[in-house]
Amino acid sequence: MITIRYGHRQFEPGPQESVLECLERGGVAIPSSCRSGSCQTCLMKATAGEPPTASQQGLKDSLKLGNHFLACICHPTESLEVALPQEAQGVTPATVKQLQLLNDDIMQVALECHDPIEYRPGQFINLFRDPGLGRSYSIASVPGADDHLQLHVRRLPNGRVSGWIHDELRTGQTVEVRGPAGDCFYVPGRPDQPLLLIGTGSGLAPLYGIIRDALLRGHSGPIRLFHGSRHRGGLYLTGELLELTRQYSNFDYVPCISGDDLPHGHAAGRAEAVALQEVSNLKGWRVFLCGHPEMVRTATKKAFLAGASMKEIYADAFNVNQAA
């Protein structure tokens, strides 16, 4: 008998019933709209069991890999444990192993999770100062290549979590983290595909993870990174990135400065403008956009108009609602 587990409750779908209909019949409210598998409003995640491939039509590869599915067209062939995407995360304690300033206002935080978590570089976790006060940070480390989970935390003006991380958090301390979540990561399978990555500020964190993940998995197509800041001091990991360009001939790094003072070896302008000028036809490219929400919004549209398929655009914008 096939069952659907949601939270602490268990349901039995009728012969023709979708997961959405079954949960609704049980009194569970799941957001939905078109109810025919196209609008993606009823996106859910199977935390146990495999959703049928047909229920993943039209989803990004990274969502498919994470066992996401559309509840309205999901007719399960085995028992599933399901959750809404934002619910499918456990909380685990983690010990701070290292704190290191990467530039004037970005701190690298290395964490050792007490229960090891499975993550993809580029996903994010929530880090909690106390149970009611947490912020999302993208993961810059690569499992297997790095010992610890690494985050890049930019100090925000009056940042209640970032300020605490910069000023008060100490090595050896234990914090709580929840996650991982997010679909902005490298999906293996098409090693020749060209990749374009555009980031501003600490939006480099997920990109740094994604790039090394792709390279370590043997990605052979061009990988082009454009990292932007207003001034040179806002860039970081430049030495490590230049070293990667020496090590891998298919990787290319362009630091971009949007302010007036242009140091030698840097491109002038906003990262997304420089990138789209250099790569004007994005047909067939996979695109990753991380950082300031305005940049991500503009660049998503520009990348799409430049020929990138919407399904091949992976975006991770800083959440402005939690900026302080």
Add this chain to the structure above:
Amino acid sequence: MSEKQSMAAWWESRNKSLYDRLGGEGAVDAAVDIFYRKVLADERINRFFEGVDVQKQAAKQKAFLTFAFGGPNNYTGTDMRTAHARLVQAGLDDSHFDAVMEHLGATMQELNVPGDLIAEAAAIAESTRKDVLGR
């Protein structure tokens, strides 16, 4: 082909839904990027898309195309009215609807869809006009 077989083929082609004749979900998938790119690039109408989340909007365009292609849908005029009410206040009119229809036709032509099928899809899309324009 025997007469019986050709009769069967004829019967099937007559009774297959528009959605199946167009190629189902694969056809919508192929069309959605082309269609939405045309819409976003069109100076006559793209001001109505200022500030929207293009990724979420693309999913809505896909739902619309699925509907126009005669595919599975849960179309209610009410949703369409509510979604466009703000735009109607901002000046959305027949000329803008016509522009979208133009892009739908051009998209299908680009994908080499036969003219009679384009006409069928256009008729379905046309049926949303009064809801979109809040009439």
